[in-house]
Amino acid sequence: MTTEDKAEVEVLVVGAGPVGLTLACALADNDVRVRIVDKLEHWSPLSKAMTLTPRTLECFHMLGVDAECLRAGIMSRRINHYTQRGRVIGVADLAELEGDHPGLLQLSQGSTTSILDRAVSDRGIAVERGRALTDIDIDGDSHRCHLRDTDDRTSIVTARFVVGADGGRSRVREIVGAVFDGAEQDETFIMADIEMSGFPYHAHERHQFWLDEGTFLAVLPIDGSMFRLVSTCRVAATEVDEEFVLRRFREVLRAVGLDVVTLGDPYWVSRFNPRQFIADSFRREGIFLVGDAAHVQSPIGAQGLNTGIQDSIDLAWKLALVLRAKAGDALLDSYHGERFPVAQALFDYNNMLSERVFGRNRWRRKRLRSQNKRLNRRAYHAAEIAKLSQFAVAYPAPAGSVRRSRVIPGRRMPSCALTTTSGPFDxxxxxxxxxxxxxxxxxxxxxxxxxxxxxxxxxxxxxxxxxxxxxxxxxxxxxxxxxxxxxxxxxxxxxxxxxxxxxxxxxxxxxxxxxxxxxxxxxxxxxxxxxxxxxxxxxxxxxxxxxxx
Structure with a gap:
C-alpha cells in the first residue's frame, strides 16, 4: 500500500551526506519548507573525504557550524613538499591567506556528517533515513516523489523542487536522464588511516614526498598519532588487498628515508581507480544536482566534497529567492551557469596534478613537478594557495562592471575588519x-x-x-x-x-x-x-x- 503525504514541501533533498545536510541547513535558514531523505539507515563513520578548505569553513561559519568542526579537527597551516631524499622543495603556507581560517582542516567525513546532522536537527528537521527515492512524476511545477522504506513500505511526497545530493550513483540523475560523462584513471590510489609512531616531521602539518619512480607519498594528520597515508601503484585495484596496501606503504616509507617509522593497525584502508565524471546539466526544470550527483572529482586535489558543499550554498539562496520573492527563472539557470564551469576547472586542475604525480610521460612529469620550486616565488605562491583555499573560484561578471583592486563582481568578498559601536561586525x-x-x-x-x-x-x-x-x-x-x-x-x-x-x-x-x-x-x-x-x-x-x- 502506498500512502501520500499531503504536507506541503517546497524542496525535497535526496541524500543526507555532508552536501545534502548543508543544503537542508541553508534552506531552513531561508525559511524554506524542506524534507531530506536518505536510502541508508545511518551515515558511514569512516574518514573518507577529510579535508575542508578555508572557503568551505566560511560557508560553515555562515551556518554556525564551523566552531564545532574546528574543535573536532586539526588545522594544517602548511603543505611541505620534499624530494625523495627529504630535501625541501617548497612550502605552501596558508597562513598568508586573509580571513579567519588560514589552513586546511583535517576532519573525518563521519564527524562532518555528524555535526551537520545535529545542525539539521536543531533546525527542527528530522532526516528520514532508510528511505530511498524510486521515481518522480512531474506535473508542471509539481514533483510527486515516490519513496520506498527499508521495510518496503512506499509513500509519495509532493515538492516544488527536488535536489539530488545522492552521490556518484545518483538515482535523481538517472531519473532526469542527465548524461554523466568522464573517465576512470588507470593508476590505483591507495589510502590508509593508520597509527604511526616515530614520524620525524611536524605532526599537524601536511607532508608530500615526490618519488623518482613516478608516485608520491602524502602524509595527512588526523589526531597527532593517527595519520592518513596516500600513494599510488600500477597494480589493478581489483588485485590490491589490505595486506598489499600496508606492504606498499612500508616500501614507500623506506624509499623516502623513513625507516624509523612504525605503522600500527589501520582504522580504514581503501584502494580505487580515481574517476572524474560530470553531468551535462546540473538542472532539469525543477530538479537539480549537487555534489557527486553532479560531478565526481579525483581525490588528488582534495576539493571534491568542498565543491559539493559550495554547490549547496550557491543553490540554497537562489531557490529561496524564487520561492519567496518570485525571482526570475533565469536565477535558477545561473546555478548551472556558475557551478558547472567550477567543476570543469577543477577537472583540469586535478588532471594536471595527476600528470605531476604519476604521469607516464617522464619529461612532462618532471617539468610539472619543477613547479613546486616556484612556491618560493611570491606571486606563484599566492596563486597556489588561492586555488587550495578555493578563494580563487569566481563567476562571470557583467560587461562593464566597476572593479577595484580587490573587490570585483563575481568574486568572493574579501574579509574586512568592520565594527559596530558595541563590537566586531561578522x-x-x-x-x-x-x-x-x-x-x-x-x-x-x-x-x-x-x-x-x-x-x-x-x-x-x-x-x-x-x-x-x-x-x-x-x-x-x-x-x-x-x-x-x-x-x-x-x-x-x-x-x-x-x-x-x-x-x-x-x-x-x-x-x-x-x-x-x-x-x-x-x-x-x-x-x-x-x-x-x-x-x-x-x-x-x-x-x-x-x-x-
Missing amino acids: LLRELGARRHVILAFAGAHDTTASLIGTALERYRELLGEDAFRAYTVHERVSPSQRFDMPAGPHALIDIAGRCRTKLGLQLRDVVVIRPDGYVGALADAKSLSALDDYLDRLFVGPPNSVPRG
Whole structure:
C-alpha cells in the first residue's frame, strides 16, 4: 500500500551526506519548507573525504557550524613538499591567506556528517533515513516523489523542487536522464588511516614526498598519532588487498628515508581507480544536482566534497529567492551557469596534478613537478594557495562592471575588519547564506539614503526586510569616540579607513554582497545603475534570457 503525504514541501533533498545536510541547513535558514531523505539507515563513520578548505569553513561559519568542526579537527597551516631524499622543495603556507581560517582542516567525513546532522536537527528537521527515492512524476511545477522504506513500505511526497545530493550513483540523475560523462584513471590510489609512531616531521602539518619512480607519498594528520597515508601503484585495484596496501606503504616509507617509522593497525584502508565524471546539466526544470550527483572529482586535489558543499550554498539562496520573492527563472539557470564551469576547472586542475604525480610521460612529469620550486616565488605562491583555499573560484561578471583592486563582481568578498559601536561586525554570519548585504562607504556627510538613493527602496521591496540589509560604513579613529557618533542600527565603523584602503575601495563606493559571500555588484559615486542592474538580473534575468515563468 502506498500512502501520500499531503504536507506541503517546497524542496525535497535526496541524500543526507555532508552536501545534502548543508543544503537542508541553508534552506531552513531561508525559511524554506524542506524534507531530506536518505536510502541508508545511518551515515558511514569512516574518514573518507577529510579535508575542508578555508572557503568551505566560511560557508560553515555562515551556518554556525564551523566552531564545532574546528574543535573536532586539526588545522594544517602548511603543505611541505620534499624530494625523495627529504630535501625541501617548497612550502605552501596558508597562513598568508586573509580571513579567519588560514589552513586546511583535517576532519573525518563521519564527524562532518555528524555535526551537520545535529545542525539539521536543531533546525527542527528530522532526516528520514532508510528511505530511498524510486521515481518522480512531474506535473508542471509539481514533483510527486515516490519513496520506498527499508521495510518496503512506499509513500509519495509532493515538492516544488527536488535536489539530488545522492552521490556518484545518483538515482535523481538517472531519473532526469542527465548524461554523466568522464573517465576512470588507470593508476590505483591507495589510502590508509593508520597509527604511526616515530614520524620525524611536524605532526599537524601536511607532508608530500615526490618519488623518482613516478608516485608520491602524502602524509595527512588526523589526531597527532593517527595519520592518513596516500600513494599510488600500477597494480589493478581489483588485485590490491589490505595486506598489499600496508606492504606498499612500508616500501614507500623506506624509499623516502623513513625507516624509523612504525605503522600500527589501520582504522580504514581503501584502494580505487580515481574517476572524474560530470553531468551535462546540473538542472532539469525543477530538479537539480549537487555534489557527486553532479560531478565526481579525483581525490588528488582534495576539493571534491568542498565543491559539493559550495554547490549547496550557491543553490540554497537562489531557490529561496524564487520561492519567496518570485525571482526570475533565469536565477535558477545561473546555478548551472556558475557551478558547472567550477567543476570543469577543477577537472583540469586535478588532471594536471595527476600528470605531476604519476604521469607516464617522464619529461612532462618532471617539468610539472619543477613547479613546486616556484612556491618560493611570491606571486606563484599566492596563486597556489588561492586555488587550495578555493578563494580563487569566481563567476562571470557583467560587461562593464566597476572593479577595484580587490573587490570585483563575481568574486568572493574579501574579509574586512568592520565594527559596530558595541563590537566586531561578522559579515559572514550576517549573510548567513540567506541575506544580501549592502555596504556603502560614506564620506563625511553621507547617509545611507544619500549614497544608495532610490535603489534602497527597490531592494527593500523586492528582497524583503529579512533578506536584505544596508549598512553605511563610516571612517572614524575610534568606535568609542562620542563626538559625531553615527546613528542607527545599520551604521558600521571602519577604523581610520583601513578596511576601505585594504580593499582598494573609494569613498562613496557601494558594494552588494550576495548571500553566499560573492560580490554581486559594485557601484561608484558617478552612477548607481549597477545596483539596479543587479536586481534586474535576479528578478528578470540577463538581457538575452527568456524566463520560463
